[in-house]
Amino acid sequence: MSSPACISMKGVSKSYACQGGGSPVISHVDFHIAVADSCAIIGPSGSGKSTLLNIIGLLDFADAGEYLFMGRPVTKKQSDELAALRKKNIGFVFQNFNLIPRLNVVENVALPLRYHGVDRGQSLERAMLMLQRVGMAHRAGYKPADLSGGQKQRVAIARALVGQPSLILADEPTGSLDGQTASEILELLLSIQKEQGVTLLIVTHDPLVAGLMRRQVRVCNGRVEEAGKC
Numbered sequence: 001m002s003s004p005a006c007i008s009m010k011g012v013s014k015s016y017a018c019q020g021g022g023s024p025v026i027s028h029v030d031f032h033i034a035v036a037d038s039c040a041i042i043g044p045s046g047s048g049k050s051t052l053l054n055i056i057g058l059l060d061f062a063d064a065g066e067y068l069f070m071g072r073p074v075t076k077k078q079s080d081e082l083a084a085l086r087k088k089n090i091g092f093v094f095q096n097f098n099l100i101p102r103l104n105v106v107e108n109v110a111l112p113l114r115y116h117g118v119d120r121g122q123s124l125e126r127a128m129l130m131l132q133r134v135g136m137a138h139r140a141g142y143k144p145a146d147l148s149g150g151q152k153q154r155v156a157i158a159r160a161l162v163g164q165p166s167l168i169l170a171d172e173p174t175g176s177l178d179g180q181t182a183s184e185i186l187e188l189l190l191s192i193q194k195e196q197g198v199t200l201l202i203v204t205h206d207p208l209v210a211g212l213m214r215r216q217v218r219v220c221n222g223r224v225e226e227a228g229k230c
């Protein structure tokens with residue numbers, strides 16, 4: 001039997017209450033991503049990319065349709081269970097890094113392991129290994145405020161990957177970086193993605209970034225289409 005897809009959506013729709021029952025932001029979406037694949041989500045501003053990412057990342061729920069994450073049905077009823085599933089299986093990378101300012105670099109990276117109940121010593125040890133992988137071990141004791149944008153994103157990538165998640169969701173991960181730094185960060189993200197066999201999903205406005213992913217889909221008119229078809 002073949003292994004389940006990482007993401008499998010069928011007929012998924014979502015609208016927001018404040019829209020007063022207006023047309024859904026995403027409507028009857030069918031979307032599948034295989035384990036260990038890389039995919040870019042592109043589309044105009046306001047088309048629903050973040051809405052889709054929030055549902056995929058178990059941060060929000062669809063109103064209708066079926067969503068299986070790693071073969072497991074996702075429904076609103078099990079929201080506590082899903083929070084645990086999210087913490088264990090999904091790593092997030094944001095445009096603005098979202099590092100915790102009062103913690104130093106290694107403590108930031110160790111945080112997801114602490115949430116998983118790993119003891120402090122082991123968490124810090126594993127965080128240091130991850131920092132070595134992203135070329136940031138020499139800044140382990142620094143606070144985020146004392147790092148460049150590219151360095152902050154390397155740390156954020158280490159934090160996203162330290163718990164060995166199944167899926168990395170990256171929302172405009174290079175949006176705050178200059179071109180050269182952005183290329184280095186993407187190269188790093190893609191090489192770790194291949195090494196660890198993790199599934200990678202990136203929301204981006206940048207066609208160069210999208211072009212580096214194996215697959216590109218476009219969100220438009222409430223639907224998700226293979227890029228080029230819409």
Ligand SMILES: Nc1ncnc2c1ncn2[C@@H]1O[C@H](COP(=O)(O)OP(=O)(O)OP(=O)(O)O)[C@@H](O)[C@H]1O
Nearest residue numbers: 016017018025043044045046047048049050051052
């Ligand atoms: N929490 C919310 N409550 C109400 N409406 C929302 C909410 N989040 C998003 N929307 C609306 O849903 C639509 C899609 O928004 P979304 O943020 O998903 O788009 P996007 O494609 O990610 O946009 P951008 O590229 O500008 O970030 C927009 O019209 C937005 O106003």
